[in-house]
Amino acid sequence: MTITVVVVDDGSLTFRGVIDVLRAAPEVTVVGVLPYLESVAELGVAPRVIVTNTFCAKSVADLQSLHHSTLLVMSPTIDVGQVRAALRAGVRAYLDWDVDPATLLRAVVAAGRGDVYLTMAARDALLPDPGRCLGGGPGRIDVPPVSLTARERDVLRLVAEGLTHKQIASRLSLSKSTVDTYAHRVRQKTGAANKAGLTRVAMSFAVEAEAYSS
Template sequence: MSATTIVLAEAHEIFRKGVRTLLDAETEFRIVGEVANGLEALEMVERQQPDVLILALRLPGLGGVDVTREVGRRSPHTQVLILSSYSDEAHVVQALKSGATGYLLKSSSAADLIEAVRTVAAGKRYLSPVLYERAIEAYIQFMEESDDTTLDRYETLTVREQEVLQLVAMGCTSEEIASLLGISSRTVEVHRRHVMQKLGLRNRAALIRFALRRGIIPLED
C-alpha cells in the first residue's frame, strides 16, 4: 500500500516543523511539500497533487478558506485538513463550507493529528473531539427544540402565558409587556419562567425559534 502524500502549509516554522516531525515518524505518511503561505500552498498542491493538505487558517498571501476553495478546483482529490487555534463555530463552519474535510485544533494531541490525517485521507469527515462533542450537544438541543411534543406543550400554556410568549418572541421587554397587559414586570417574569419550563426551552433564542415554527410570530422576508 502506497504512503499517503501530504503537503503542509503553516506560517509558523517551529509549529510546522513539529507537525512534520510527528508525521515523518509514521511510515504510512510521506511529506511531499512544506510551505509558509497560501499562494505557495496552492502552487505546491497543483504541482504535487497530494492526498492531503494540512492547512492553517491564518496564512500570509492567501487565507486558508480561500486556499481550500481553490484546492477543490485545482486538485479535487486532495482532502483538506484545517489546523487551527480557532474553536468557535463561525470559523469551523466557514472552513467546512469552503470544502475542508477535517478541522483539527492546534491544541490537539499527537494521536489526534495522526487519526485526523488517516480519517481525511480516507475521505471521511474529521472534527477535533471537543468540536465533535459540541456538535452532538447542539444537535441534541436542536432535536429537543424541534420535537413535535414540544409543539403540543403549547396547549398547556395559560392564555396569559401565551400572550407573554408572543410578546417576548416579538422582542418586547418585560416593562413593555407589563404596560401592554396591565400587570407588573415581576408578574411578567414569572409568566416567562413558566413558559420556558413548560416548553422545555433554555433561552430566548430557543423561544423565538419555537414561536416561528408554531406560527405565533411571522417569519420576516
C-alpha cells in the same frame, strides 16, 4: 500506498512538531512544507491532504479544483462559525492545536480517504448554546427530520470519531456485516449516498442529536 501531505507552516513551534510527526509516520509522505496556502497551487505536486491553520472558503475551492486535495485545519481556537463554514467548504478534518500525535495521524488518514474527522473540541463547537432550544434563532440546529434507533446513533457517533466499520464492530461487539447494515439503514433514512456523506451526517446530526436524546 502512503498519503501525500503538504504542510503550510506558520513558523510556530506547534507546526514544527506537526512536521516532525508526519515525516516520521510510515503511512504519510510529506511532499512539501510551504509558507502560504496559496503556494500549494504552484507546487507541481497534487497532495492528498493539506495541513494548515488557515481557512478560507475560496482557497479551499481553488485548491480542490486544481489538485483534488482536502484540507486538515489545526486551529489554536475552535469557533463554531469557522468549523461549520469549513465543513461546508469541503474541509475534511478540524483539530485543536493540543492534539497528540496519534490523533493527528488518525485525522490525516481519515481525511486522506475522504472521511470527516473532528476532535472533541471541534465537535463540541457544533453543539448549540445549552440555554437555547431546538427552535429558530441563533441557537437553532438543523437536525434532519428522521428517527434513528439507539444503535444507529451509536454507529453514527463512532463514524464521527473516525472509526472504520470493522473497528466499530469491535467496539460494539457486533459483526462487521451488522455494522454495515446499520450504516446502510442510516444512509437510506438520511439520504447520504456514501461513507463520506454518512460522516457528514454524523457531524451535522448525530453529534447534536445524541446530546439531546441520551
